Amino acid sequence: MDRLQAMQVFRRIVELGGFGKAADDLGLPRATVSLLIQQLEAHLGVQLLQRTTRQVRATLDGQAYYQRCGQLLDDLDDLESSLSVQRSQPRGTLKVDMPIAFGCTWILPRLPDFYRRYPALQLDMGFHDHQVHLQREGVDCAIRAGTVLDQGLVARPIVRLHQLTCASPGYLARVGTPWRLEDLPAHQAIGFASGNGRFFPFEFEVTGRVREMQLPSELTVNNADAYVTACEAGFGLIQVPRYHVQRQLAEGRLVEVLSEYGVPTWPISAVYPPHRQLSPRVRVFIDWVVELLQGEADGQRALMERA
Numbered sequence: 277m278d279r280l281q282a283m284q285v286f287r288r289i290v291e292l293g294g295f296g297k298a299a300d301d302l303g304l305p306r307a308t309v310s311l312l313i314q315q316l317e318a319h320l321g322v323q324l325l326q327r328t329t330r331q332v333r334a335t336l337d338g339q340a341y342y343q344r345c346g347q348l349l350d351d352l353d354d355l356e357s358s359l360s361v362q363r364s365q366p367r368g369t370l371k372v373d374m375p376i377a378f379g380c381t382w383i384l385p386r387l388p389d390f391y392r393r394y395p396a397l398q399l400d401m402g403f404h405d406h407q408v409h410l411q412r413e414g415v416d417c418a419i420r421a422g423t424v425l426d427q428g429l430v431a432r433p434i435v436r437l438h439q440l441t442c443a444s445p446g447y448l449a450r451v452g453t454p455w456r457l458e459d460l461p462a463h464q465a466i467g468f469a470s471g472n473g474r475f476f477p478f479e480f481e482v483t484g485r486v487r488e489m490q491l492p493s494e495l496t497v498n499n500a501d502a503y504v505t506a507c508e509a510g511f512g513l514i515q516v517p518r519y520h521v522q523r524q525l526a527e528g529r530l531v532e533v534l535s536e537y538g539v540p541t542w543p544i545s546a547v548y549p550p551h552r553q554l555s556p557r558v559r560v561f562i563d564w565v566v567e568l569l570q571g572e573a574d575g576q577r578a579l580m581e582r583a
Contacts, residue, residue, distance in 0.1 A: 277315040277316065279319070280352075282312040282313070284302070285298060285302065285309050286313060286316060286325075286338075287345060287346055288302060289313070289325065289332060290334050290342050291414070292412060293332060293412075294331070295310060301414065320341070322335075322337040322341075323335050323338070324337060324338035324341055325338055350551050350555075353555060354551070354554075365394055365395070365397075366394055366397055366557045367396040367397065367557075368397065369399075369400055370398070370416050370417075370558065371413075371414055372399060372415065372416060372419070373408050373410075373413075373418040373419070374418060374420075375404070375421050375500065376404065376405050376499065376500060379401070379403050381520070382568070382569065383419070383568075384401075387399070389564075389568075390561070393560075397560075399561075405498060406470060407426075407470070410429065410548070417558045417562060419434075419545070419546055419565065420544070420545050420546075420547050421437075422470075422542065423543060424543075424547055426547070428549070428550070429547040429548065429549060430547065430549070431545045431546070432546045432562060432566070433544075433583035434544050434566050434570065434583055435569045435580045435582055436543050436544070436581050436582075437517040437518070437519065437541060437542040437544060437580050438581070439516060439539040439541065440515070440516065440518050440521075440532050440535070440539055441478070441534045442507065442513070442532050442533060443513045443514070443530065443533055444507055444508050444509070444510045444529065445529075445530075445531055447507075447512060447513075448533070451464070455534075456534075457480060457482070457487070460489055460491055460513075461491070461492075463512065463513055464492055464493060464512035465478060465492070465493050465512050465513045466495055466497065466503060466506045466512045466513070466514050468496070468497060468514075470498070475490075475496070476515075477489060478491060478515055479539060479540050481537065481538035481539070482537065491512075493512065494512075503516065504520060504521055504524065504530075507530060508529050508530060513533070515539055518579050519576075519579045519580070522579070541581065544569065544583070546565060546566070548562070
């Protein structure tokens, strides 16, 4: 038995909740995965997993083993990465995740600079407008928009995006332009739902405090590009980071409203699972993103500011 491989397989089964999912994730035959777990349990003399027709979950012994073997595997990964740093530069594959529009606007176009600095690293990039489970999906780090609520993650604030309220000229011609917050109940908002089903209310800064308003909505989306497109189509008002609609504003396809009422800034953070020592691969990527975005904030203060 390859004990290290067996530990890696066990870890992914616990995180993904199934033998088949772990096999697919690791690129191994399912029979190999089953055999490795059988051998590992026999070697340890305990049952690590409870199997039912619907799910697989760790036993009490399995939960304790998962915590310890996870630490060992992370330490081994950190050791190999640190040795590669000592030789030259970080090596291997880094799996990252980020919001679609933000990543396509700010990160992807500038990746050639990252690869010039770290040519031995490969990036496996995921783009989602919902928050993926980092450990379950095997993600090393993520760029998150909004307040980080998961207490099980380490968060490093980077920048804060400036936001505005806007609508299409056609919508305003049909319904009227809101001039005060008291006008808003007569208007429609386009709903935006997060991955956990939470709907985002409109927020305004009034006399130093944030006022939340839930507007009527006949359309809800869960993608940032669809949110803006629906606004252009005249479905209602939106609140959005300014960078995402600056072209539409310049071309007159969208119009800012209620500009005298500030909209709270939208935080952008790098998040990663807690480890005793941060992997060099994760560290250099996060440091690069921080340098990139804070440099943009210094040069484009209408769009964002340093956190």
